[in-house]
Amino acid sequence: MSTAKKSGFSIYNPAVQVVHREFYEEILSQIGSISPICNQGRSAAVEVSEDRNEEEPILDLIAKVEDFASELLRLTKNLFSQYYQKKEEFFGSIYGMTAYNKINLIDRNLLERTCDVRWWAMEKSFWTCIDSYENFTNSCQQLIAKLTESKGEPGGMVNAIVEKITVLQSSVSTQDAYNAAVRDLTSAWGSFSERSDEAEHDAALRHLLVLGDDLRRITDRACLRLEDISESYTLYRDLVILSRTGIVLANANPARRQAVLGICVAHEPWFNEAMGTQDGSQYFAQDVRDSRLENQPSLIFATAIRANGRETERPIGALGVCFDFQGECQIVLDEYLPKDSTGVIADGWYCFLSNHRQFVISSSDDVSVPVGTIAQIPRSHRHLQKGQHAMSSGVFYGADAFVCSALSDGYLEYGGLGWSCHIIVPRDLPVTLAEDQLLVAGISRSELHQSLILPEVHHQTSARIAEYKESIQLISLNGIVFASKLGRKGAALAPIFDHITKTGDFATAQMERLLEEMAQTELAQNLAALEMFSKQAIDLVDRNLFERAADVRWWATDHFFHEALMSPESAARSAASERLKVINNSYTMYTDLLLIDDRGRIVANSRPELRNEYRDLSLSPLPWFKETMRSHESSSFFTSDVVHSSLESEQVNSLVYAAGVRQGGARVSESLGVLATLFSWETESVNILKSCLQKDKNGQVIPGSVAFYTNARNCIIATTDSERFPVGAVMTFPPAYEGLKPGQSISGSILRSEQRYLIGSTLTKGYREYAGLGWSAHVVRPFSAV
């Protein structure tokens, strides 16, 4: 991470809290009062004794007091300087990492979109829709050509018929318009036919109307399939099928159907880029901009639809999907910012995304940081390397603040669109300490002060304060000794040493109070950070599993699968296996995809090398299989908890998602069999957990930090540390963890292997239609050795 250049500490720095400024001024005032007292002491020493031997120790003592005072001042300043520097580093690290996790979360999401669009483009309903449209338009053009070529026909009447055929062609997209155009054409054709004796024309018209009816039926089917997708993947605003010429033939969003069907987007870059893709593995992602498809800026993923749905065939049209970018980003941007009890983001906090041209493309606060404006960020934040994050302080959006930025580095094969995420954190950040912070965390005061979470300056200052306390005590005691030696004359020295003692005691007590507050603040910040990272960890996995739930539901409707289950022929099953293989090649997060018949036998899978192992396997006793077979709706899916099953080798634990395969891909009917997906849980989960470990200012994981997921029985199901927190271990959490609500975060401390850890945890709340499985994410960091 890069950080802004540090300047020397100033008490007038706006980052310094008012309470600390007051404290500093009070210390300054107290220490300032020592100097005149010392001068008074010197005068008193001369007055009470003319013996230089008697004067000397008193003067020595006063010199020590002055040294002590200036040292205390230096120590106070250094403490504040280090404290605020650490605080900046802490927030830079936490929110830089959060900014990165946010953009990474969006990148992971967009990667799924690139897989989706490529896979959906192979759907039979879509390419048949385009084929049908091509046939229909060709027939229209042929009939028009025949009519205009015919000699002896009344010219005015032909022109009228041609016009009506043209209207028919352009109105085929919507049923009502099409019906009206058919009525209009057939009515005009009656008069025309009476005066024309060419039976060939009548036959051509009948053929055209049959094709038109077919197209209407096929288009309706395509729209239904798009709606099916949209119901499974609720994060799309619309999906459209386009002809070779850029005409919208079908869409998923019924509310937009009237507005978009029949429009032409041939001049929009995304359409041309999609038509220019070389094969089914390619796609185009268009950065947020206006499109005729929507009445708001669109983020469109597009690819070509190819002849016969084959990846290597020529493009015959295109599929465009409008991702609910604003809705999805709003959720992401609003997350991990402090909110009041009504859910409103705290004042001074903003989060927004900017594109590679530095324009704000999504914002948590459209009033303060409007979309479409140039992002007000430091120049250095505009030139980050991929995956880099940075923190600077200054005036941003009218307030003294830190700005933490991170540039996307894409995710896996998705390179990203060069977007950055920025979080504005108010500089004067009050940390609200619960009175029983230590009690909540189950930590003693002495344990806190010796803990690993406190910076070295804290320990050093504590030690120095202890030394100063002793020094003051010695000065005070020596003062009493000297005064007593001088008998009555020494009485004049007593109030001077008394004042010095009181001032010293006050200053050191204040410093101890400040150190205590700083230690508790550090604890509170760490607990809050761990809670936040645990929330990020559960959110990342929930979003991932939501996608898995959507995948299996949609794939289960593919015609290859119900055809394979309906037919005992091996060719249909081979075709299903081939289809599963194609899917698995696009969605590499699955270890295998299985098509299972109603008796629990695997009839097709995506990895041919495993077929022999599956030959004698019956999955019928498995709960997820039984549940899925009992389901009647295509919106249902079932999943198992992470357990080892007979489907996998010894070392692998997958997460199984299952959905019923129904005749004709129907939305409601009995299950013919089950489509099951084996999600590569360990690989994916550990990658996510690693991204949520607490890191230092240099982006290095804090030594000893661990992240893990537990299931509803508190059993670890994934971990970044197999030795200290192994999979299968059942965790004991603090009593406060009982009764945690979905989505709620909590923190505290746990003891494990003679070490105390701070822990932040969040219970899943699921994501959209995915309700979650009662899992929790936990992020821990070492606190102290026990």
Next chain:
Amino acid sequence: MLKQYVVFTVNSSQYGIPLAFVEEFDTGITVVQIEGSVPEIAGLATRRGQLVTLLDLHEALSSRGESNKRAAEHSRKTILLDSAALTHQASKSLQRVFSSQIALQVDSIDYIQSFQTELVTPPAEEMKERHIDSICTHGGRIVHFLSIESLVDQIYRKGHVA
């Protein structure tokens, strides 16, 4: 009648000596060990150009089997005794032997307090062997008042024999 005492800690026990015997308190004094000296003599140091003999009270006051918990060397405190106040022959002799002032090395100096002499009671018999003149309770703890001259005398004799 009130008498001022300096109360300090050695080996987790509190001891007191009359304030009149004290010249000054100090900390972090660099000590040079004397080869062949008894363990009760921590060594020599210089202070304001004068030699000081440091008596290690931790050694002098520990009995066998007592825990050996003591302050780290750098944080030990020194009580410089007032030469003029020491009247006992042994004390004078010790000063002559080393041509120096005498100082006590203790774990911590706790406070200066006036004690009512009426409340100070004689110790148990076995305590007398450890140079404890009398005892008193203060702040819930027992303060053992040392006969500093007796202690110095014993160290002198032990050192002389050695």
